[in-house]
Amino acid sequence: MPFKLTEEFKARAAQICARYPRRDAALLPLLEELQKEKGYVAEEAMDELARFLEISYARVKAVVTFYTMFNREPAGKYHLQVCRNISCHMAGAPGLLARLREKLGIGEGETTKDGLFTLSSVECLGACGSAPVMQVNDEYFENLTAEKLDALLDEMRHGRLKNRRS
Ligand code: FES
Incomplete structure (x- = not known):
């Protein structure tokens, strides 16, 4: 099943974006939110988040792969x-x-x-x-x-x- 950002996530994300002068500045906190929700940040989630923030997938992926705090696969509890x-x-x-x-x-x-x-x-x-x-x-x-x-x-x-x- 293709990954879709939930309406709850989008509502929370809109509040987070509102704290920043530019929407794309919320990339890190939104990745943290995604990881909190699922325990990891899947490829499809990066793609969806890139669309949501109107930035490139490559930029999202670069951030996720740079920081070891982000899991790209399901992790243990x-x-x-x-x-x-x-x-x-x-x-x-x-x-x-x-x-x-x-x-x-x-x-x-x-x-x-x-x-x-x-x-x-x-x-x-x-x-x-x-x-x-x-x-x-x-x-x-x-x-x-x-x-x-x-x-x-x-x-x-x-x-x-x-x-x-x-
Ligand atoms: S070397 Fe800096 S926290 Fe381990």
Whole structure:
């Protein structure tokens, strides 16, 4: 079935666009809205959004592919994004990533069979002072250790982490 922006989305989008002097300046927040709604931004959604904002598909795609926060495929309920840049690397990110790969039984870019976790490594999350850092959906977890990571995984597995897609 071809993707269509819902009337609810269009109404929300019109309100968001009204905050900006130019309609196309709302591209980023509208992509965030789309991702909130579906959990990812599909090719068809990029195309529809480009039409809605009257900009090129290429411009929308460029933004979606530049920012790792946008998923282009369905992701797990918890999208674990471990920073792989220098501060996090030196503070132990490779060990945390290896632990996640082992505990979840998946590699980067993969989702667990139960649909609970997607694992990614990403560029600097801008919180280098509290490395190593992992982003789970919209929330940062900083100064991570193996113990903190295990506790977080437990919370997510038992649905106790507040930050989760409903
Ligand atoms: S290097 Fe990891 S947050 Fe900047």
